[in-house]
Amino acid sequence: MSSSAKAILGIEDCEIETVESQTKKGRTYTGMNIRYAGKVPEVCPECGEKLYKHGTRPIELTDTPMGGQPCRWMVNLPRRRCVKCGYMWKASLTGIDEDRKITDRAMLDITEKALRNTFSAVADEYLLSVNTVKNVFVDFINNNRKDLRFVTPAFIGIDEIKIKKLGEVTVITDLEHRTLFDMLLGRNQKTLTEYFMNLADRDKVFWVCSDMYRPFEKSIADAMPNARWAIDHFHVVMKANEAVDAVRRVLQSTMKKTDRIKTKRGLAYTLKTRAKHLTLEEANKIRLCRSDKELQPLAIAFDLKEDFFNIYDENKTSKEAAQEAFRKWEESIPPDALYDKFRDLAKTVHNFYEQIFNYWDCPIQISNGYTECTNRLIRENSTRGRGYSFDILRGRTLYRKTNVKNLLMSGMVTIGPAIPETGPVFHYEGGDSDDYDDEEELVAGVDFDPDTGEIFE
16 A cells, blocks of 8 residues: 555555646646555455456546645556356445545535535536535435434524525524524424424423414424423514504505605604614604604604513513513503504413513523524525525535534534533534634624514515
C-alpha cells in the first residue's frame, strides 16, 4: 500500500500512478489513475483450487475537489475466477460508494454543502448533474432517518407554515433550548396524534405551546399524558389589535374619502402601538381622538387594547390577579355594536380559558416566538430551493453539519443534538460559522412585534 495514496486519497490498498489535468464539457478537472495494490487471493475459498485472472473492473470515481478543481480518478479492480466451481472474487476498496461512483469523503462533503447551498451550486463545483447531488442528499436522509434522533424536549412549541406546492407543514421546536425539533407534512389531528404517539419519551413532555388550534387538545391529551397545553400569548393579544382595526374600519366607512384616507394613514399604526412606546406626536393623536366626538371611539378601542395587554404585563406573577383583570376588562367593554370584536375576543378567552391561563403556571415564560422565527428559516430554505420536496426541505433544515459528519464518518447512531446546560442548540453548532450563514439573523430577528403581538407572515 502506498502511504502517500492513503494520505492523499484516504483510501487503502491503492497507489497513485498518474495525475494530470483533463477537460470535460469545457471544464478542467484533476484526473488520477489509480492502481489496486491490495491482496489478491490465489486459492479458491470454496473448493481450494487455483484462481485464474478474469479481467478487471474499471470504476471512475468522483472525489473531493483538489486545488479548486473537480477531481476524478480511475481505478481498475482485478477479478479472479475458479474454473472448477465457478467462484468469482472481485476486489473492492473501502471508503467508496460504488453505486453512486463517489468516495465516502466526497459524499460527506456533498451532503454538508447541500445543507447550505443549492444543489446546482454543489453540482457545478463537483462537475456532477444536479440530480446526482440531489440523490446523494436524499440517500443520506433515507439511510439515516432512524439513526439521527433528537432528545425529546420537555417544552414543545408547535406552529404551522404554508409552503407553496407542499401545503401546511407543522413545525415542532424545543422552546427551552431554542432548537428545531422536527417538521411534519400536514396539520390534521390524525397526523399529529400518530406522530406524538410514536415519539420516544413522550411522557417527558410537560408543556406544549401553540396557537388556538383545537385539534391540538386531543392530540396532546392522547399522546402526552403529563403535558399541559398553554396558548401562546402573542396569538391572544394580537386579537386585541384586530379588534382595534375593526373599530377603525367601521368609523372610516362613514367618513368622506379624504377623511377616511387621512384617518387610515394617521392612526392605523398608532392605534396598535403600545402606549409606552408612543412618540409625542403619536400620543398627541390619541389625545385629539379623545376630544373629537367622531373619533372618540378610536381612543376607547385603544384603551381597551391597552388594558387587555396589561392583563399579561401587570400580572406576571399571579394567575388569580390576571383572571380578575380579565373579568374587569370584559365588564368594561361598552355595549355598542361597534365594540363587538372585543366581545368576540372575550368569548375566545372563555373558549380557551384553561389553556390561556396555563401560561401563568408554566415555570418558564413560555412563548412560541422562537417557533415563528424558525418558520422564517424554513420559508427561506424553501424559496432558495424553488420547489424542494418535503423530505429535502426537512433534511436541509433539520440535519446539521456535525450530525452529518458523525453519521457518515463513524456510522454510529447519534442521539442529538446534545443539550448543553446553557446556550441554543439549533441547526448551527456554536461558533462554527461554516455550518450556517444566517445564525445572527435567525436568533436576533423575529417574525412578530413583542409589544403589539402582531405576527408577520
